[in-house]
Amino acid sequence: MAQVLKEIQRDKILEAAKQELLQYGYRDASMRRIAAQAKMTVGNLYRYFESKDQLIQAITSPALTQLDQLVRSLTDDRISLNQTNTSVGLSIGELRPKIDRLARDLTELSVRMPQEMRILMLHSDLSEQISSWLVSLLEVLAKEWALFPFNRDAEFHALCRMFSASLFQGVREVFSQAGELDPDQLCEVLRIYFGLFLNMFSPAAKGDQR
Incomplete structure (x- = not known):
């Protein structure tokens, strides 16, 4: 009792x-x-x-675990939030068909855990960790796709940070307004956003197949 x-x-x-x-x-x-x-x-x-940190972790840990499972399932365990990715081995052509599923799965997760996902994206230091992880991931993908023709690290890392920040900020923005969109609308917005973002890289990406 x-x-x-x-x-x-x-x-x-x-x-x-x-x-x-x-x-x-x-x-x-x-x-x-x-x-x-x-x-x-x-x-x-x-x-x-x-501590407040321990309390935050208790709230956001289930959503973070679900988010990691989503990413791992989508990429056949090639990408995980819980590890530094040194190689991925997925071309833009291979990622493009996964956009619909990514948008759908993120929407379903936001419906199951609306408060937890908003806190994770908008109000927790964990969102900064996700942002840093995204920078590292984009650096790996940019090298594999030969996106940025620079031999100097400074320009390469600056571009990776810029694109990562814009991608994550867009997702944060839509989650901040998630209450204004029904699930179908949220899914469509995410699908279009991810598709447009990926299309920016397509002309420069090595080995891209439409």
């Missing part, structure tokens, strides 16, 4: 934390306000979660 009550209280904390994060963001979220919303003292809150 005690364990059941503990789990109920933990769920109340997580729900209060989600509302706090959605309203104030990660940096301005207050453990004191979360405790008040969960109707407990701050001291008791810290018995469940030692």
Whole structure:
């Protein structure tokens, strides 16, 4: 019985934390306000979660796990959020048919975990980790596709950061307005966005097959 009550209280904390994060963001979220919303003292809150970071991780970890499974399934385990990718071995021509599924799977995930996905994308330091991972991935793909004809690292890395930032910011933007779109609309917006982004690279990509 005690364990059941503990789990109920933990769920109340997580729900209060989600509302706090959605309203104030990660940096301005207050453990004191979360405790008040969960109707407990701050001291008791810290018995469940030692820090705000631990609380954030508890909220976003399920969504991050689902997102990683989505990416791994889509790329036949060639790409994972949990590892640094040193090679991918997928051409633009091979990735293009996967765009519809990527848009559909992301939409389904946002429907199953709407608050968690918004927090992950918009209000958590984990979004910065995803952004950094995306830069590393694009650097690998850019080399494999011979996108940028530079021998100097500075220009190459600058372009990879620019394109990665624009891709991730676009996804963040649509998730920030996800409530204004029904699932079909969200899926279509993502499909068009990913398709246009991939098309930017097609003329320069080595080995691209339309």
